[in-house]
Amino acid sequence: MKIARLLPLLFLLTIPIVQGQIADPTGSDRKAAITVRAGNPEARREPGEVTSFEIEVTSDGQPLDAGSLAYTLSDDGYAPIEEETLALTGAPITVTGKLMRPGFLRCEVRLLRPDGEPVKDARGVAAVPYAPEKITPSRETPPDFDAFWSEQKARLAAVPVEASLAQVEKLGSGPVPAEVELYDVRVRTADEWPVSGYFAKPKGAASGSLPAVLWTHGAGVRGASAPKAISGAQEGFLSLDINAHGIENDKPEPYYQLLQSEGRLKDYRFQGRENRDGMYFRGMFLRLVRAVDFLTSQPEWDGRVMAVVGHSQGGAQAIVAGGLDSRVTFVGAGVPAMCDHTGMVRRRISGWPKLVPILPDGKADPTVAEVSRYFDAVNFASRCDAEVIVSVGFVDAVCPPTSCYAAINQFRGRVEVLNEPTMGHAAPEEIQRAFLEALKAHVERRRAEASQ
DSSP states (O other): OOOOEEOOHHHHTSOOEEEEEEEOTTSSSOEEEEEEEESSSOOOBOTTOOEEEEEEEEETTEEOOSSEEEEEEEETTSSEEEEEEEEOOSSOEEEEEOOSSSEEEEEEEEEEOTTSOEEEEEEEEEEEEESGGGOOOSSOOOTTHHHHHHHHHHHHHTSOOOEEEEEEOEETTEEOOTTEEEEEEEEOOSSSSOEEEEEEEETTOOTTOEEEEEEEOOSSOOOOOHHHHHHHHHTTSEEEEEOTTOOOSSOOHHHHHHHHHTSTTTTGGGTTTTOTTTOHHHHHHHHHHHHHHHHHTSTTEEEEEEEEEEETHHHHHHHHHHHHOTTOOEEEEESOOSOOTTGGGGTOOOOTTOOSOBOTTSSBOHHHHHHHGGGOHHHHHTTOOSEEEEEEETTOSSSOHHHHHHHHTTOOSOEEEEEETTOOSOOOHHHHHHHHHHHHHHHHHHHHHHHO
16 A cells, blocks of 8 residues: 655644643732743754744733743653753743754743742643654564464454343433444453443444444543444444453443452553563453454444544554554554553653663663563554554653654554644544544545445
């Protein structure tokens, strides 16, 4: 497939601005705001190019001329390049810096109290990209990566795709929409924990008529979303929303809280990270393949479109599904997690869940670093031929843009990147709408190709 790497210039030329409202440290009841702007309106830089950031601190719209601030310039939050404390005079403050390699130059500003301590919630941040399309993975793919995952999938394939479906007719106090069939579904896997989710489809759909979409979840412990499954069906899809852990759905909130605080899912993101066969995410990733098995076995599936869409941990799962399973034709990955676990070996930031610990000598734990390579979204992206849409927040500290681009630059097919200079770790409505519109356009393209 011809690669079309789409980097929207309208996003890249936007001036990054982040504001935070805080109590005025002078002691009045006024509010202060910190604004950080990139001084150069052309956001993309070449390595070595100097960037200016303009910092303003105001109170009730007027420049604040008391107190001080501290700023830090960093390579996307990994390590400070420059740090300094400056007095507030009422005039804007300009700081300059640069990166000498592809990445994101981040300027973070905090307002200080007279004792030098930061004022709570008083911060501003902006970041600009330096040749992000040239960011490469921190480490190469393990030579037996494909063999490992082929073995895992073979174990799964030996287990029949057995599903139990319980029809759901009411949601809370209201009925399921009349045009939709909704089921609480469990699908058997090779491990103890099944695929667990809500499956919805339009009533009366003809055989071979519907595209399929799998919705995946961000980090945390919760049941699947029936409304999300229903919304996909209302858009004309076989729609499956799964929880990330194979647990029961529609349980009281204390059930999920206990699993996360004291039960088997406490710190799940680090479980088994010393052994690739025991790694927690191995089961999560294989449940994606089994969910695709289920959807593509439905008589209504059109045989053309199999989409996986999620944000954060769900974005990572979408990328993994695209790399693990050639049936996946569309990937929607919002602010994807689990990218470039070993960034620290290149003195670079890694994405959630910061899987690899740093030892007292300042080096990465070698055992976990090695295991992490088999569960890195970067390596799945390099095996993904699906059409992809990805969102990136330039000031995202959870799934930093450097880590996201390490994966983005590995995709083999058509890629659209929604660069959001002022966005942190988020999945706002406009991003979700853009993903849905891209998915619908993908469906139309696939239908047109099939009719030729």
